[in-house]
Amino acid sequence: MAQQDDAVTLNNGVRMPRLGLGVARVPDAEAAAAVAAALEMGYRSVDTAKDYGNERGVGAAVRESGIPREQVFVTTKVWNADHGYAPALRAFDAGLERLGLDYVDLYLIHWPVPSRGLFQETWRALERLHADGRVRAIGVSNFEPRHLALLMKEGSVVPAVNQIEMHPRLQQQRLRDVHRRYGIVTEAWSPLAKGGALEHPTLVSLAERHGTTPAAIILRWHLDLGNVVIPKTVTPARMRENLGAASLAPLPPADIDAIGALDAGERIGPHPDTFGDPAGTEPPG
Incomplete structure (x- = not known):
């Protein structure tokens, strides 16, 4: 798994931008405008999903951007209700139609929903699509x-x-070790903990020392760890701030260690073992 600062080479040789735009649960029209703005300022990766309800807006922005399709990395996902071999294939066809694209760059199983015992069948469908x-x-x-x-x-x-x-409060070291062993790229959703990490004194202090913002420090930390990040925002100023994290110098080891010390195992979303069960929790925003 070779990597440069702007992109990572996945285990099948495909190149994926390391900093993209997340649009979780942003309404269709607003997502279209946000993705259009992001592409114009230099983003080349966008992450959507059936569950977000904005594949049409994302696809329209990509198609209308004037940027060659092969230069924009589009991720979408199969939802929990569509687990199983045939349902997942049908779900992909429907998602591709909503996007209005000829192919998808990365297709993910959104949640394992282990209680249904179907994610292995779903994976066979993804293998077929690949x-x-x-x-x-x-x-x-x-x-x-x-x-x-x-x-x-x-x-x-x-x-x-x-x-x-x-994010800094949930660093998932054991899971990242597994990823490293098998050549799986770690992609962080909610890399800023929905903004909840931005006021931590350690991060504020690091931002002041480096002449930047806590958000940029956190994203630079992710990049230094080798993660792909997809911070969610529809605000152009924050898009620029987030994109600028890739231009910051790598953090020194002492700063990486200081952020590492913030790990508290605190989730802001549901646990993968239970989400999707009849009595499970609501999905993250």
Whole structure:
């Protein structure tokens, strides 16, 4: 898994930008405007999902941007209700139609929903889509080590990406160690903890020392760890601030250690072992 600062090479050779735009639960029209603005200022990766309800807006912005399709990395996901081999294939067809694109760069299983016991069948569908060339890379989201182990026991393709909740208060070291062992890229959703980490004194102090913002420091930390990040925002000023993190110098080891000390195992979203169960929790915003 070779990597440069602007992109990472996935385990199948596909190049993925390391800093993209997240649009979780942003309404369709607002997502279209946000993605258009982001692409204009230099973003080349956008992360959507069926569950976000904005694939149409994202696809329209990509198509109308004037940027060659091969230069924009589009990720979407199969939702919990569509687990299983045939349902996942149908869900992909419907999502591709909503996007209005010829292919997807990265297709993920959004949640494992282990209580249904279907994510291995869903993975077989993703393997089929990849083999058919309709998806350039396939991966998972919110998978724990045991879910990954079951997937790879029966599957023939190692996931290229696992998109997980990760931020200074939830650093997921054990899971990242598993990723490293198998050549799976760690992609952080909610990398800023919905803004909840921005006022921590350690991060404020580091930002002041480096002449930047806490958000930029956190994103630079993610990049220094080798993560892909998809901070969610529809505000152009914050988009520019987030994108600027890639231009910051790598943090010194002492700063990496200082942020590492903030890990408290605190989730802001549901736990992958239970989300999707009948009595489970609501999805993250």
